[in-house]
Amino acid sequence: MDMQRCAECGGRLEEGKTCNDYFQQMLIWDFEDFTGAGAVHHLTVLCYHVQHPATYSKKGLEDAKAFLTEFVAKKRFF
Numbered sequence: 001m002d003m004q005r006c007a008e009c010g011g012r013l014e015e016g017k018t019c020n021d022y023f024q025q026m027l028i029w030d031f032e033d034f035t036g037a038g039a040v041h042h043l044t045v046l047c048y049h050v051q052h053p054a055t056y057s058k059k060g061l062e063d064a065k066a067f068l069t070e071f072v073a074k075k076r077f078f
């Protein structure tokens with residue numbers, strides 16, 4: 001299987017896939033199972049966007065980092 005790399009985060013990708021493809025799949029799992037994968041939806045979204053910061057403004061990115069830091073520091077995983 002050929003592997004490619006994401007131009008933004010450097011993650012390894014299956015041929016023809018993008019990180020956004022995987023992110024969209026994770027969102028589907030979040031909404032299919034609110035108490036399972038969906039319980040960490042806030043972390044899923046923040047982690048994806050911190051690794052793909054082009055989707056945020058400079059302030060949005062700083063806010064996202066602050067939220068993620070707060071969630072992890074206060075162990076607010078659910």
Ligand SMILES: [Zn+2]
Pocket residue numbers: 006007008009010011019051052
């Ligand atoms: Zn990526």
